[in-house]
Amino acid sequence: MEYFIQQTVNGITLGSIYGLIAIGYTMVYGIIGMVNFAHGDVFMMSSFIALIFYLVLTQILGITSVALALLIVLILGMLLTGLWNWMIERIAYRPLRGSFRLAPLISAIGMSIFLVNLMQVIQGPNNKSVAPLVTGFLTLGTAGGIVIPYKQILIVAVTGGLLALFWYLVQRTPLGRAQRACEQDIKMAALLGIDVDRTISITFIMGAALAAVAGLLYVIQYGSVNISDGFVPGVKAFTAAVLGGIGSLPGAVLGGLMIGLIEAMWGGYVSADYKDVAAFSILAVTLIFRPSGLLGRPEVEKV
Amino acid sequence: MTEPSAQAANAPSLTGTSAYNHSEPITFIRQLRYAGVAMLLAFGLSMPLLALKLSQDISNHLIVEQRFLLLASAMLIAFACGLRWRLFGLRSQWPAEALYLVLSALLLFFLIRAFHGLGSLFEATLDKGGSEFLIALGLLACGTALQSALAYALHVERDRWAAALPAMPEGLAARFGGHCAKHANTGALVALVAFPFLMLALTGTAGAIKWVDNFGVQILIYIMLGWGLNIVVGLAGLLDLGYVAFYAVGAYAYALIATQVIPATFPALGVWAFWICLPIAGLLAALWGVILGFPVLRLKGDYLAIVTLAFGEIIRLVLVNWTEVTKGDTGIQTPRITFFGLPFASATGDRTFGEVFGLSGSPTIYRSIFLYFVILALALLTAYTTNRLRRLPVGRAWEALREDEIACRSLGIDTTSTKLTAFAIGAGFGGFAGAFFAARQGFINPKSFEFIESATILALVVLGGMGSLLGVALSAFAVIGGTELLRELDWLKSIFGPTFDPAQYRMLIFGAAMIAMMIWKPRGLISEREPSIFLKERKAVSGTLVKEGHG
Numbered sequence: 001m002e003y004f005i006q007q008t009v010n011g012i013t014l015g016s017i018y019g020l021i022a023i024g025y026t027m028v029y030g031i032i033g034m035v036n037f038a039h040g041d042v043f044m045m046s047s048f049i050a051l052i053f054y055l056v057l058t059q060i061l062g063i064t065s066v067a068l069a070l071l072i073v074l075i076l077g078m079l080l081t082g083l084w085n086w087m088i089e090r091i092a093y094r095p096l097r098g099s100f101r102l103a104p105l106i107s108a109i110g111m112s113i114f115l116v117n118l119m120q121v122i123q124g125p126n127n128k129s130v131a132p133l134v135t136g137f138l139t140l141g142t143a144g145g146i147v148i149p150y151k152q153i154l155i156v157a158v159t160g161g162l163l164a165l166f167w168y169l170v171q172r173t174p175l176g177r178a179q180r181a182c183e184q185d186i187k188m189a190a191l192l193g194i195d196v197d198r199t200i201s202i203t204f205i206m207g208a209a210l211a212a213v214a215g216l217l218y219v220i221q222y223g224s225v226n227i228s229d230g231f232v233p234g235v236k237a238f239t240a241a242v243l244g245g246i247g248s249l250p251g252a253v254l255g256g257l258m259i260g261l262i263e264a265m266w267g268g269y270v271s272a273d274y275k276d277v278a279a280f281s282i283l284a285v286t287l288i289f290r291p292s293g294l295l296g297r298p299e300v301e302k303v
Numbered sequence: 304m305t306e307p308s309a310q311a312a313n314a315p316s317l318t319g320t321s322a323y324n325h326s327e328p329i330t331f332i333r334q335l336r337y338a339g340v341a342m343l344l345a346f347g348l349s350m351p352l353l354a355l356k357l358s359q360d361i362s363n364h365l366i367v368e369q370r371f372l373l374l375a376s377a378m379l380i381a382f383a384c385g386l387r388w389r390l391f392g393l394r395s396q397w398p399a400e401a402l403y404l405v406l407s408a409l410l411l412f413f414l415i416r417a418f419h420g421l422g423s424l425f426e427a428t429l430d431k432g433g434s435e436f437l438i439a440l441g442l443l444a445c446g447t448a449l450q451s452a453l454a455y456a457l458h459v460e461r462d463r464w465a466a467a468l469p470a471m472p473e474g475l476a477a478r479f480g481g482h483c484a485k486h487a488n489t490g491a492l493v494a495l496v497a498f499p500f501l502m503l504a505l506t507g508t509a510g511a512i513k514w515v516d517n518f519g520v521q522i523l524i525y526i527m528l529g530w531g532l533n534i535v536v537g538l539a540g541l542l543d544l545g546y547v548a549f550y551a552v553g554a555y556a557y558a559l560i561a562t563q564v565i566p567a568t569f570p571a572l573g574v575w576a577f578w579i580c581l582p583i584a585g586l587l588a589a590l591w592g593v594i595l596g597f598p599v600l601r602l603k604g605d606y607l608a609i610v611t612l613a614f615g616e617i618i619r620l621v622l623v624n625w626t627e628v629t630k631g632d633t634g635i636q637t638p639r640i641t642f643f644g645l646p647f648a649s650a651t652g653d654r655t656f657g658e659v660f661g662l663s664g665s666p667t668i669y670r671s672i673f674l675y676f677v678i679l680a681l682a683l684l685t686a687y688t689t690n691r692l693r694r695l696p697v698g699r700a701w702e703a704l705r706e707d708e709i710a711c712r713s714l715g716i717d718t719t720s721t722k723l724t725a726f727a728i729g730a731g732f733g734g735f736a737g738a739f740f741a742a743r744q745g746f747i748n749p750k751s752f753e754f755i756e757s758a759t760i761l762a763l764v765v766l767g768g769m770g771s772l773l774g775v776a777l778s779a780f781a782v783i784g785g786t787e788l789l790r791e792l793d794w795l796k797s798i799f800g801p802t803f804d805p806a807q808y809r810m811l812i813f814g815a816a817m818i819a820m821m822i823w824k825p826r827g828l829i830s831e832r833e834p835s836i837f838l839k840e841r842k843a844v845s846g847t848l849v850k851e852g853h854g
Contacts, residue, residue, distance in 0.1 A: 035605040045352065052351045055367045076351075083347045095822045101604050102542050103821045106765055109544075110817025113758055117811040119352070128357040130365045225357075231754065235616070238609065273624040280613040280620070287610050288598045 005146050007268040008261065013152040013221060015260020016159035020214035021237035022244070022252035023166070024207030030183045030247035031203055032097070037108035038088060040234015041115040042208055046081040046215030047225045048123060051130060053077065054219070066133065074158075074216055078209040085208030086201055094197065112230075119227045129224035155217045162213055163253060166206070170249065179203060183247065232276060236263070239283035245296020254294065334386050341385030342378045349377045379406060495679060499672045508668050516671040517787050520678055520743060524736055525783045527682040529763040529775040531732030534689060536761065537770035538698065539725035540705025542608040544757055545595075545615025549730035551622060551752035552591050553584040553737025558635040558747055559628070574644045574653075577742045581735060588734020589727040596726030600719055603708070615757055622749040634748030637741045642673055674743050681739060685732045686772050692728070701725055702770070755810070762813050766820055768827025778828060782813070 021043050028036045050073050057069040092111045096103045134151040170176035178199045181189040190196045218233070219225060240259045244251025259279060267275040292298040354374035360366045383406045502514040528550065535543045560583060561576035572579060595614045599607055622629045629635070639647065642656045647670040656673075657666055692698040700721045704711050712718055741747045763782060768774030786809045820827065 033605075035609060048357070049351045051365075052355045052357060052367060055357070055365065056351075056355065059367065080347060080351060083344075087344065087348060092818045092822075099821065099825055102540075102608075103825050105542065105605050105608060106761075107818045107821040109758060109761070110814045110821070112814070113755070113762075113810055114814025114818070117808075117814060121808070121811060122353050123356055124358070128365055235612070242609075274620070277617050277620045277624075280617045283613045284598070284610050284617075287602060287606050291602070291606060 002146050003268070007264045009146075009148055009152055010268075011261035011264030012257060013155050013260070014263060015240075015257035016155055017214045017217050017221070017256075018233065018237045018240045018259050019253040019256025020159060020162070020210045020217070021233060022240040022256045023210050023249060025238050026241040026244070026246050026249065026252040027179070027203050027207050029241070031179065031186070031200055032093075032104075034093070034104040035108065035238070036093075036204075036207075037105065037234075038092075038111040038115055039207065039211065040232075040237065041112050041119075041230040042081060042085050042088070043211040043215055043218075043234060043237075044225070044227065044230030045084060045115060045119060046077055046208070046212035047218050047229065048119065048128075048215075049080055050074075050077045050212070050216040050219050051128065051225050054133065055130070070133070070216070070220075074213065077212040077216055081208040081212035081215070082205035085204045085211075089201060089204040094200075116227055116230065123227065125227060127224055127226045130219075132223050133220050151220050155221060158213065158217065162210065166210065167249070169206070175199075175202065235283070236279045239279055239286070242283060242291075243286050243293055245293030247297070248293070248295045251293055251295035338382045338385030342382040345378045345381030346374070349374055353377055382406065499675050503668070503672075508665060512665075512668050512671050515668075515675050518784055519675045520671070521787060522780055522783045523675070523678040523682050524740060524743075525760070525763060525779040526776050527678065527685055527736045528733060528760045529767065529779050530682065530685040530689060530772060531729050531736065532760050533729075533764050533770065533772065533775050534692075534701075534732070535725050535729035536764050537768075537775075538689075538693070538705065539701040539722060540769075541722060541725060542604065542611075542761075543726075543729070544608045544612035544754075544761065545618075546611075546729070546733055546760055547752045547754070547757040548595070548615040548618040549588040549592060549733030550737040550740070550756070551618060551749070552588045552730075553734030554741040554747050554751070555622065555629065555635075555737075556580060556584040556587045556734065557738035557741045558637045561638050562635060573638065574641045574646055576638050577640045577738070578643065581738050584738035585731045585734040588737065589731035592726040592728075592730025593723055596723050596730075600722050612754065612757075616754065619749050619752050619754075622752070629749070632748055632750070634746055636746055637744070639745055640670065640674060640677065640742040642669075647673070674739075678736075678739055678743075681735050685735075688728070688732075689772060697721065697724055705770075759810075759813070762817050764827075765817055766827060771827065774828050782809070785809075 021039065024039045024042075025036060028034065028039070053073045053076050054069060057063045057072060058066075063069045063072075088111055092107045093104055096107055132151070134149075134154055137147050137149040138153065140146040140148065170179060178189070178194045179202070181192070181194055182196055182199050186196055189199075218229075236259055237256065240255035241252050242255070243258060244253070244255030259282065262282065263275050263279060266278045270278075286293060354370055356368040356370055357365055358368045386402060386406075498519060499511065499515045502519075503511040505511075506514060528546070531549075532543065532546045535541050535546070557577070557580040560580045561573075565572055565576055565579070595611070599610045602610060623631055625631075626633075641647070645656045645659055646653055647656045647666040655666060656669055657663065662669065693702070700711070700716050703714075703716065704718060704721055708718065711721075740751070744751075763779050764775055766774075766782070767776070767778035789809075
């Protein structure tokens, strides 16, 4: 029983990270109907940015309070990752609106390859690992009972808080209204005076900001970054977005949690070697049998 | 809705058209403003990632290495480029131009100083990777400076050029082009067949092994893979991101049958292993093409791409983890190719190729040349089949499907079997290439079948022009051959340092080229479509007239 609860906690932690990345995929797909293949690599870059800033703050500037350092890292990381994704959208995707259907996807694959290799050139290919940022744990029940590290509590709490903020942004502000309008009908939204290009840019920035949060949480959880760390989490987050129903924000979070739980349970009870296979299989099975996902609307084909 | 803006972006920038409001006149101040914004952007983008590098100190602690010189150069370059932002229109103000040239010169001066280690300041801040990158940036600066000079020269000389060009006899160019096209295939074939012997004559045995094996065979493998994927992506318009899975199926089919099945059943056939396994590998890969293709038929575009990616990764992960059969990352030693049963080198004292034909010397060169001809034959088979298939109903159905799936269905084309045949045939050629790869390497493990390989093959198809055999071959030749060539150039190492590996820059350039291609020339280098059926005379269909890719 303890093992089960332990795995559940692990799964929720992992799922929070996937959910945060998945929102970036699902929002972009919702508005312009493209799979932003480079989003996983943006997440990878954000984890580098987070680790670099953390080291600068603690080693060079000598900030001793971990909480303060993490807060500054979080804000700086969200800003800079947002800038990167804005630039990516501006260069690689915006000129392709109105091109043929596969063009943005191919461009996104090109961008993904470019980002990974850029990071390899400027940061080097080896694994960068650091001592745990957040230590200590909470013991529930008697000694030898359930042990929950503080970092996992932190991850789930930060995710929950940011999702609430984000939910407010999308549901209650004029900006969110513009985004939802573009999602429903981009042409009509433009006719009604919404600056579509600006809305799309902001969507990319928001997606990247959440990916940056995920990047920091990833560093806190695993304590290491690598240039190849974008691909598999990226695909899993995309799986989460598809599983929840692409275009649906609650779906992305739900899908992320489900993928995290499935991965933790599969790794804990079935076979740790094949946990990635499980995630990829879920992706294939969902797309084949229920492309609209759990909470998504079925896509209607217009001639 | 977005059509006009896309067209504006695609229009040649020589006329000064851009997404910006170009009614405002370009003044020096405005150019400075652009440059300032570009510099700030460069600062924001490169601040943590470029200027600060994560590295380990002696006691293996992670520390941050400061490379502010790099940051400064990046900002300087962004500033210089920002000055030139509108310069394609040749309407720059001369102060901006002069400032740009001064900046380029300054940058170059710094770089050269940094390189020769004259300033200890630079030595302290630069490491190897940093200096490589700096040189690349310096070359960029030189390039833009050159371009600036060229643009200026052209600007002055433009009228004279414009007067001279139409004066060229029109018929001459056309006739020359037609003459070349008629004999191009024969010429190319002769050159390809003569290549290994030419190399043997020119560079001797040791040199020829390098040229034939590293260049010839390597390029031809990628050409074959590109042509195989071209059937799926270029003709049928199905974006397949997991093509390397079929390559892996072919390679492992050969490795497992040749090392497990044949010795256990008919050990006498051991020397024939490659020739027995080649068709089996192709068939198995085609079968996997159908198995993986069948469930994804309902999916379109992006979803199809992602599911094929997932399948490709699943197959690779199974190869890694199913250690009882595949030996995982340890890999499998595979038997080498034989000359139709005659081994090139024998440890057991069997008669070898050299002994039978009375050829002395290293067996490696004979094997390399033989491998070259085998892969050449396989590649030509792929090209021949593709060209024939395009003229058959199924080939026409592929191209129709690529252009408009709904119209296809309305006209009664069976989209299921059409897509499946594309998947199966493309996969089959991937399987042939895989079996050949395993026989050539003598060793395989799952590392050769990672996603990046799929992306490379896809990039070849996209860059060359989806659907064009010649385009794919040219891009494979340029890209794969270019990298191998870069690796050979020793003087590059003397500039960029001994650790310089062009392979990592190759992928960097690849990614950028894919984006650039989609923006400026979405149909690839060779975008002319030769019609497969015609009445009385062939009429070339320009790529711009054909809509593409609703698959």
